[in-house]
Amino acid sequence: MxxxxxxxxxxxxxxxxxxxxxxxxxxxxxxxxxxxxxxxxxxxxxxxxGTTATQPQSERGQCMLKCIVPRSRQLSAESIAKELQSHVAFR
The missing domain is CATH 1.10.10 (Arc Repressor Mutant, subunit A)
Structure with a gap:
């Protein structure tokens, strides 16, 4: 990209x-x-x-969560939360 x-x-x-x-x-x-x-x-x-404005950061986190969960269904909620925080923190 x-x-x-x-x-x-x-x-x-x-x-x-x-x-x-x-x-x-x-x-x-x-x-x-x-x-x-x-x-x-x-x-x-x-x-x-109804808008073309950039989405707030929190919605991007939700999108990331949708990507993480199906990929790793066997992970615990705690490990998913840690992975989500690490992805959102660097963006």
């Missing part, structure tokens, strides 16, 4: 505006010179959450 930069709120709004004017993800990607996966992710996030 390469280095990622936050897009400005203006670019987020521009993507949503283009989407509302029935531009395809491919067209939006070409117009703004942003990868299609990024455009798709922003539009999906906007449809689901």
């Amino acid at each position: 390469g280095c990622s930069l936050e897009l400005s709120e203006f670019k987020h709004g521009t993507m949503i505006d283009f989407h509302l004017f029935n531009k395809s993800i491919c067209e939006i990607s070409l117009l703004l010179n942003i990868p299609q996966s990024t455009v798709s992710g922003i539009i999906t996030k906007w449809k689901q959450l």
Whole structure:
């Protein structure tokens, strides 16, 4: 994975505006010179959450928990908590 930069709120709004004017993800990607996966992710996030703002840290921790638990179902709650804290603490 390469280095990622936050897009400005203006670019987020521009993507949503283009989407509302029935531009395809491919067209939006070409117009703004942003990868299609990024455009798709922003539009999906906007449809689901009604916003394109970055999620608070606590929600990211919940996402990490969803990744840890299925991967290691035999672990105790204490060891899962320690692993979650170690992942969240470094981000």
